[in-house]
Amino acid sequence: MALELKNPHSVLAALQSRPIDVTEIRLSAGSLQGNWGEVADEARSHRIPVVIKKSTPQKMKRKQSEDQGRRTAGSMALVKPRSSSSLNHIFAEAEAGTEVKGLWLALDCIQDPHNIGAIFRTAAFFGVKGIVLTKDRSAPLNATVYDVASGGMEAVPFAVETNLSRSLTEAKKSGVWIMGTSEHAEDDVSAYQQDRPWMVVIGNEEKGLRRLTLEQCDVVCRLTPTGIVDSLNASVAAGIMIARFSPFGPGVQ
DSSP states (O other): OOEEEOOHHHHHHHHHHOGGGEEEEEEETTOSSHHHHHHHHHHHHTTOOEEEEOOOHHHHHHHHHHHTTOTTSSOEEEEOOOOOOOHHHHTHHHHTTOSOOOEEEEESSOOOHHHHHHHHHHHHHHTOOEEEEESSSSOOOOHHHHHHHTTHHHHSOEEEESOHHHHHHHHHHTTOEEEEEOTTOSEEGGGOOSSSOEEEEEOBTTTBSOHHHHHHOSEEEEOOOOSSOOOOOHHHHHHHHHHHHSTTSTTOO
């Protein structure tokens, strides 16, 4: 079933990477310029239908004023969800034994689609190699995830797995080291560097990492608070870890 995407950046990314999965663009009369205009041009270049909804003359000027600059200005696209990759594909570069110190992520039962979308957006920004998500007790990869990711869902390979513990075992067989994150960990994140291929595991918003997940981790570390707030949103914590351990981040030594 197609997703109804309302972020023009998400739609444009899908058009550029897999136009065959974009079935239709629906635009309001007031969104023919700017980002949605670019979407329309790209869609037409692939012969994808672009439907423009007409407004009555009396209402058009007011609606254009109200809707100008809004992501959800009555415009949307019907886009098929991206297919999940296999673990072999996710870890192919690590298995090849290259010198590249890549970064992977695993999301252990993240339940807020806004968090997942934000993590994919940051992951795409920093060139994360792949993300493994849990199939059960996790938010579905719905339109909210795609829109919040703002194109990130098209850039990062992902696998949705029933057994995360087994997936972490496969990662280790590929030469990837597993770094768990927990506020109860003894070691601060500063104890580790971007000196090897890491997979950072982010836990559930309330319960953190599950026991079996923790048992698979080579190391477990925490982000130590230095102010009066002692916890972070899951996507914010993930963003800090991605920036620190990405080959392109400030944590590189």
